[in-house]
Amino acid sequence: MSLKQMRRSPLMLVVHLSVLFLVLLWTFPTAGLLISSFRDKDQLAVSGWWEALSSSEQNLIGRTDAPDQQVLVDGQYILAGEIEDFNPKDEILRFGWTSQEPEAYLAGSIAKMRNGSTLTVAGDGHYSMVSPMPFTGSRGNRIFYTALASPKFTLDNYDEVLHSEGIGQSFINSLTVTIPATIIPILIAAFAAYALSWMRLPGRGILIALVVGLLVVPLQMSLIPLLQLYNTIGGYFGVSAKSYLGIWLAHTGFGLPLAIYLLRNYISGLPKEIIESARVDGANDFDIFVKIILPLSFPALASFAIFQFLWVWNDLLVATVFLGNGEHELVLTGRLRELLGSRGGNWEILTASAFVSIAVPLTVFFTLQRYLVRGLLTGSVK
Template structure:
């Protein structure tokens, strides 16, 4: 039975289930990247991250001691020892003497070799190689074995990524690009949004229509003309074209239409009585903007900051065009893309780099998420 609010219990329950489903759907891959980034590189190859806490079984190979280590016991020539430097630290499940059958025999069984020789490898790694005739040769018997390894987590992957792979420098480059490219459009758009929402001047409607039209202009279509304009200005003033200023201006230009549209919709929904009361008290437009509108607009400012920060942080195209691809200029997404080509088989490097890439956006989002929905929805019903 539907309640007065118009929402039945079944409907609200379905919404909660859907939200929970999408939360789990997005959380599981992130958790997998985090766990994999902390795992030992050999265990990443051997098993999936969901098995990381239960250990893994890895197939390895090695050589037994040479013939010089043999001893004669009870009429047989015997070579004894342990495959592990620390006996008992790992457990052998199976072993073999051929690469095509590395787990042919279970641990503890006696395997028959050629010329009457036998080999027994126990679970603790101890082995006994016996033969009725003396062993010859300087190289020992090659053996293969599948051994269980306890779960091992390490920070070595992060040390390698941040200090050896150049990710640290790219991380700083991304912060240098993203923070100003988020703050600058907010500052400009806030002033423009207030003017378009509460000030009357000729051409106001045309400017609003132009801003709405710019929302649908693809970035790729405007990128080359903008680059040519910027290079021409840089050449005219005799300054380098590949600078942080260039990419800040580029991201500001691409982010301003959405920022102005979002902020204006919010500011236009603020109570008109507040503005009129402030004007009666003698406040100027600048004082109204700074002391009344900006504090009340913090939710929408935070919402746009999340959008802009995520977009700039994850950007690769604009960064490559306006900043360059040199070692000192490469942003985090560019460095990760380079690692995919050069270190594609090193999963510990890739997962660690990926988590370093997403950790800052996660911090920004969860820091401002309480304002996110409120900032987007406020002003969507009432407009100025």
């Protein structure tokens, strides 16, 4: 090994370890989310995803058989059987017959109840109730128990999300918002980037500086003024800001600075000789743009399309402000939020909702990802 290689080895080791650390930092939460999306909601509430393959203690409630199943033996009424809905793979550790003391007795011990009755619950879920008086009522008695539950994996979370009311309409709404809101800024930015790169314009440097400055404007600060502007302009033309046109224009405005910045840097780095040769052959700016610039700029266009599509698809704030929360206007992120309710109930379906919502963005990403790095490196670093 040469001296130069020896000096470079520690640096390469640090780079490799840093990359590995970043990969693990992003992979673990995603893996945890994926595992949690297939777990039983009761187990998800009491243990973390890293305990998905180990048994966990759960507080459950079951019932005995109905009183009409009791038998009379030696003057005692006996009701025996297996706890309703008990999983044979589980093991009962403790039990109780009141909600005040749900873990008062160890499995296999005898619990004294009212009126001289007794209850015994075994670890395998079988119970025996003995009473000098006949059991009455139409339903069995409740039994509270703590069980060592075996790992459970299910598709119930996905089933609840996919079959919830309005999910299909919200999916269509998201596509209706996202596709135009991705295509429109790309088209406008491509024309603007070509003009700022290869056309002689007065104040071109100021325009470029203005585009860079717009990159740092917080979206949240411009929402209300922009909505007021839409309402004012829409009043003259009879168009409501709460429409698809309004949200398309909003996303276009928020996405244009980054699009122009990336595409301008990419297009300005294309070989000057190609454009000069086209001009000599009699091509005008429009011909050069359509026949030369656009085909050569596809990596940059694809890289921005990925970012814009992901941002718009996952957006909730802009969709809420410019489209509303109506039953027929909710986008997918808004519909999934509504599944939780106003108090955040059924939060376990968030895990399944996350993977349902990223199905389309993942498809777009893996379709265009080969252009992502090439377009970003060329478009952001000159």
